[in-house]
Amino acid sequence: MSSLKKIKNKKILIVGAGPVGCTVAQILSKKSFKIRIIDSRNHIAGNCYDYKNEHGVLVHKYGPHYFRTNSKKILKYLSQFTKWIPGKYFVNAYVDKQYFDFPINLNTINKFFKKNLTSKQAKKFLQKISIKNKKKKNFETFLKSRIGKKLYENFYKNYTIKQWGIKPNFISESIAKRIPIRLDKKKDYIEANYKFMPKYGFTKMFKKMILHKNISLNLNRKYKFSNKDLKKYNFILYTGPIDAFFNYKYGRLGWRSLRFKFETYKKKYHQHCLQINFPNDYKFTRKVEYKHVTMQKSKYTTISKEFPKSSGDPYYPISTKKDKKVLKIYQRYQNEYEKRNLFFAGRLAEYKYINTDQAIEIGINTANKIIKKNIN
Numbered sequence: 098m099s100s101l102k103k104i105k106n107k108k109i110l111i112v113g114a115g116p117v118g119c120t121v122a123q124i125l126s127k128k129s130f131k132i133r134i135i136d137s138r139n140h141i142a143g144n145c146y147d148y149k150n151e152h153g154v155l156v157h158k159y160g161p162h163y164f165r166t167n168s169k170k171i172l173k174y175l176s177q178f179t180k181w182i183p184g185k186y187f188v189n190a191y192v193d194k195q196y197f198d199f200p201i202n203l204n205t206i207n208k209f210f211k212k213n214l215t216s217k218q219a220k221k222f223l224q225k226i227s228i229k230n231k232k233k234k235n236f237e238t239f240l241k242s243r244i245g246k247k248l249y250e251n252f253y254k255n256y257t258i259k260q261w262g263i264k265p266n267f268i269s270e271s272i273a274k275r276i277p278i279r280l281d282k283k284k285d286y287i288e289a290n291y292k293f294m295p296k297y298g299f300t301k302m303f304k305k306m307i308l309h310k311n312i313s314l315n316l317n318r319k320y321k322f323s324n325k326d327l328k329k330y331n332f333i334l335y336t337g338p339i340d341a342f343f344n345y346k347y348g349r350l351g352w353r354s355l356r357f358k359f360e361t362y363k364k365k366y367h368q369h370c371l372q373i374n375f376p377n378d379y380k381f382t383r384k385v386e387y388k389h390v391t392m393q394k395s396k397y398t399t400i401s402k403e404f405p406k407s408s409g410d411p412y413y414p415i416s417t418k419k420d421k422k423v424l425k426i427y428q429r430y431q432n433e434y435e436k437r438n439l440f441f442a443g444r445l446a447e448y449k450y451i452n453t454d455q456a457i458e459i460g461i462n463t464a465n466k467i468i469k470k471n472i473n
């Protein structure tokens with residue numbers, strides 16, 4: 098039998114219409130799989146969902162999404178479904194009633210310390226003010242060893258406490274290692290080979306991906322696993338939370354959540370740049386004005402304020418030692434299911450923070466895994 102015949106009309110259930118689910122559906126639809134996607138929400142695109150609000154302003158429901166990737170392959174893949182506009186991601190931090198470039202760069206250092214250092218001098222200066230602590234290794238000690246007490250306390254300490262709800266000395270230094278400290282004047286929030294936003298928004302891009310006669314979509318439907326589904330479908334892809342799949346049998350995994358407060362103003366722009374971080378003032382962490390990245394023309398503008406909280410929708414995995422232990426147990430069972438053609442993929446199922454380009458890559462790899470398994 099030819100490999101294509103083997104695939105024809107095979108049924109797959111995809112739980113979750115997020116980036117991973119949509120990518121897998123798109124690739125398998127071209128291979129004649131019959132695909133059913135279900136999502137508990139009333140929309141597709143997962144956390145990348147964007148929509149026009151009552152004033153016609155395009156906003157991101159689950160927090161701002163700035164698309165970037167280092168992978169030409171991912172950009173090429175997504176370019177089948179969207180045109181792009183340049184991603185201009187500029188961020189400021191509001192400290193002591195002043196705006197500073199963020200992440201910290203040469204301008205930030207000079208303005209904060211009222212100096213006029215060159216890159217070389219700034220390097221020496223940071224070395225002079227840095228505080229080494231060889232005994233303790235955590236978020237706080239790592240940053241202090243790079244930028245000293247003053248910059249750490251003004252730009253990172255309180256932001257981190259707000260964001261995670263715990264003291265920074267309880268946070269792993271691996272998170273601090275990802276923070277760029279620049280000695281040039283580059284203002285880009287993110288460094289990546291390709292920084293673009295989908296011209297008509299993320300939701301439209303994902304909608305185009307799953308527009309195919311082989312794909313059916315059921316929204317507002319929460320999936321609960323039943324063994325019967327292993328008979329009903331040749332394959333299942335689950336992109337929901339791993340602990341929920343197993344009915345929290347071995348415990349719940351910890352997530353940090355967010356509340357978004359949207360405000361609309363009848364004016365072209367409300368703030369001077371895309372995102373302003375508030376490490377020391379207010380209960381919210383950042384204020385984002387979407388029009389700076391969507392480039393939308395409108396007489397209205399909408400901003401969102403982000404309030405971190407400990408319960409609610411899962412956004413950032415906390416990954417304590419206990420979480421890691423519980424995750425390992427679920428992963429053991431997960432492997433057993435994979436042998437029975439039930440796959441787990443995506444940020445919720447893998448319990449890890451991933452950017453959208455990584456989610457697309459996971460989707461491409463998972464689809465290829467399913468195709469390979471079906472042929473063998």
Ligand SMILES: Cc1cc2nc3c(=O)[nH]c(=O)nc-3n(C[C@H](O)[C@H](O)[C@H](O)COP(=O)(O)OP(=O)(O)OC[C@H]3O[C@@H](n4cnc5c(N)ncnc54)[C@H](O)[C@@H]3O)c2cc1C
Nearest residue numbers: 113115116117137143144160162163320337443444452453
């Ligand atoms: C605040 C925030 C900001 C972010 N900013 C960026 C950014 O700037 N740039 C970037 O590249 N990435 C960003 N991301 C990451 C991006 O959101 C993720 O990479 C992407 O959404 C992951 O895709 P996914 O398919 O794995 O999961 P999701 O997008 O979470 O999709 C999973 C879907 O599964 C559904 N589901 C779950 N359980 C069930 C169930 N039992 N039954 C039915 N449906 C179910 C959910 O409703 C959801 O729609 C950000 C994430 C957050 C939290």
